[in-house]
Amino acid sequence: MPNLKDLKNRIASVKSTRKITKAMQMVAAAKLRRAQDAAEASRPYTERFNAVMGGLAASVGGSESAPKLLSGTGSDQVQLLIVMTAERGLCGGFNGNIAKLAKTHAQKLIAEGKTVKIITVGKKGRDAIKRELGEYFVDHVDMSGVKRLGYVDAQNIAKDVLSRFDDNEFDVATIFFARFENVVTQHPTAQQIIPASFDVAEDADTALYDYEPSEEEILADLLPRGVATAIFSALLENAASEQGARMSAMDNATRNAGDMIDQLTIEFNRSRQAVITNELIEIISGAEAL
Amino acid sequence: MANLQFDLVSPERRLASVEATEVQIPGADGDMTAMAGHAPTITTLRPGILRVTHSGTTEEYVVLGGFAEISATSISVLAEQALHRDELTQEVYDQMIADAKELYKKHEEVFENEPGPVDDAAKLIADMVAIGSHIGLDPNQSNFG
Numbered sequence: 365m366p367n368l369k370d371l372k373n374r375i376a377s378v379k380s381t382r383k384i385t386k387a388m389q390m391v392a393a394a395k396l397r398r399a400q401d402a403a404e405a406s407r408p409y410t411e412r413f414n415a416v417m418g419g420l421a422a423s424v425g426g427s428e429s430a431p432k433l434l435s436g437t438g439s440d441q442v443q444l445l446i447v448m449t450a451e452r453g454l455c456g457g458f459n460g461n462i463a464k465l466a467k468t469h470a471q472k473l474i475a476e477g478k479t480v481k482i483i484t485v486g487k488k489g490r491d492a493i494k495r496e497l498g499e500y501f502v503d504h505v506d507m508s509g510v511k512r513l514g515y516v517d518a519q520n521i522a523k524d525v526l527s528r529f530d531d532n533e534f535d536v537a538t539i540f541f542a543r544f545e546n547v548v549t550q551h552p553t554a555q556q557i558i559p560a561s562f563d564v565a566e567d568a569d570t571a572l573y574d575y576e577p578s579e580e581e582i583l584a585d586l587l588p589r590g591v592a593t594a595i596f597s598a599l600l601e602n603a604a605s606e607q608g609a610r611m612s613a614m615d616n617a618t619r620n621a622g623d624m625i626d627q628l629t630i631e632f633n634r635s636r637q638a639v640i641t642n643e644l645i646e647i648i649s650g651a652e653a654l
Numbered sequence: 655m656a657n658l659q660f661d662l663v664s665p666e667r668r669l670a671s672v673e674a675t676e677v678q679i680p681g682a683d684g685d686m687t688a689m690a691g692h693a694p695t696i697t698t699l700r701p702g703i704l705r706v707t708h709s710g711t712t713e714e715y716v717v718l719g720g721f722a723e724i725s726a727t728s729i730s731v732l733a734e735q736a737l738h739r740d741e742l743t744q745e746v747y748d749q750m751i752a753d754a755k756e757l758y759k760k761h762e763e764v765f766e767n768e769p770g771p772v773d774d775a776a777k778l779i780a781d782m783v784a785i786g787s788h789i790g791l792d793p794n795q796s797n798f799g
Contacts, residue, residue: 576697
């Protein structure tokens with residue numbers, strides 16, 4: 365039986381752990397709000413952008429002169445996977461889920477005989493898949509210095525990806541991130557960004573636009589921006605998901621710590637009572653012996 | 655006079671959403687002014703100044719890249735980077751010029767035998783300088799190129 369001193373120490377240590385997880389939960393909640401606001405703010409841009417691109421892609425996409433970013437290189441031999449995760453852990457299954465999705469995807473492609481290249485964004489995902497897929501890593505983007513996610517960060521990643529595409533380093537690019545649904549649910553998602561696919565808008569009035577300069581030129585100008593836009597919105601979703609996952613993970617941890625404290629307190633009280641009873645018995649039996 | 659709904663959004667935020675009487679856009683092929691009833695048009699933007707006139711006042715924004723979607727009743731400008739004129743301080747502007755010059759240098763090295771991208775970068779600098787001289791910021795022309 366653990367002695368009273370040990371129990372007391374344990375209770376104190378679990379209590380301070382609970383304080384920490386509670387604080388982390390509250391920090392995550394505040395950050396989540398900010399991340400959600402940022403994601404919200406980017407939505408009008410992304411929506412309009414995709415609508416216009418959808419219209420353009422529908423009218424130009426079929427032709428032979430369509431840019432490679434839209435029509436593809438005609439092959440899908442070399443696949444680039446961009447795995448976006450967090451820089452920090454303690455956020456439940458967030459990093460693990462994205463890494464798992466990317467891993468299954470990569471292994472499927474390898475089994476099909478495709479060449480796989482991986483760019484990791486965020487340290488945690490890199491660590492998670494390094495052991496099995498480390499040989500396929502081509503680059504890593506470190507986001508630990510980024511305090512507030514900006515479009516520039518997405519642009520830098522996009523620039524790197526596009527220059528690799530121009531050098532014919534890959535045929536198809538897919539990004540992996542977690543789509544934010546709510547605090548408890550985040551969906552690990554794979555989205556193909558090159559060749560780009562857009563949901564063609566239902567309303568037919570897109571075809572009525574005048575284009576200045578020509579449709580082809582606008583499309584060629586906008587497609588690279590589309591890559592950055594897709595990456596940016598994925599990064600934002602990811603940021604919100606990370607904080608959401610951390611918040612619920614820390615909430616669980618706080619609750620578990622509370623349960624543990626209750627249990628330990630009961631155990632502590634019991635053993636204290638046992639000690640008292642023991643002493644009483646000794647005193648009484650001592651008195652009787654006289 | 656009929657108004658048109660004007661929206662200016664960048665990937666990071668929505669800068670403006672007002673009922674405007676006219677909007678002057680720095681289109682890639684030249685400036686154009688859109689008023690209510692304009693033919694539906696999509697145009698790409700060059701770095702420049704966007705003027706919005708609404709309820710008698712004119713506001714200016716600096717936009718870098720992106721495109722504008724004009725219809726008879728609304729105009730949405732999707733700029734990669736957009737700033738209200740007041741936010742464009744000399745400091746921010748210097749940074750932009752520096753970025754443009756760096757791009758030019760890089761393109762000069764990479765595309766030795768292709769004038770296209772180099773010319774584009776040179777045009778970018780020229781556009782940036784034009785913005786600066788318009789709103790009275792010093793583009794440090796002496797360092798040009």
